[in-house]
Amino acid sequence: MTRIIDAYRQISINNLKLKLNGKPRETAEINIYPIDKEITELRIWCNKQLIDVIKAKPGDLNMVHF
Numbered sequence: 001m002t003r004i005i006d007a008y009r010q011i012s013i014n015n016l017k018l019k020l021n022g023k024p025r026e027t028a029e030i031n032i033y034p035i036d037k038e039i040t041e042l043r044i045w046c047n048k049q050l051i052d053v054i055k056a057k058p059g060d061l062n063m064v065h066f
Contacts, residue, residue, distance in 0.1 A: 001030045005046075013042075014062040020044055022051045034058065 003011040005022045012018070013030070022028055026046050033041045040061060044052040 001032070003028050003030060011044075016056070016060050016062075018042070018044075018054055018056075020052050022046045032061075 005011055005020055005024055005026050005028055007024045009020050009022065009024060010017050011020060011028055020028065029045045031043045031045070033043065035041055038057065039055055040058045042054040042056060043050060044054070
């Protein structure tokens with residue numbers, strides 16, 4: 001999933017705003033890794049560099065559960 005970092009250095013995923021360490025107006029690629037049923041890890045990449053790792057609850061992301 002890709003998003004563009006806004007002027008406040010944030011991206012949003014299904015109305016969940018996340019602050020990042022990237023530069024504004026860059027394209028960020030988000031990789032989602034489920035750790036267990038209660039924690040999901042989001043790895044955010046810009047220009048082939050890992051810029052941030054964020055842990056969130058799967059319910060906060062409002063994604064489809066299989």
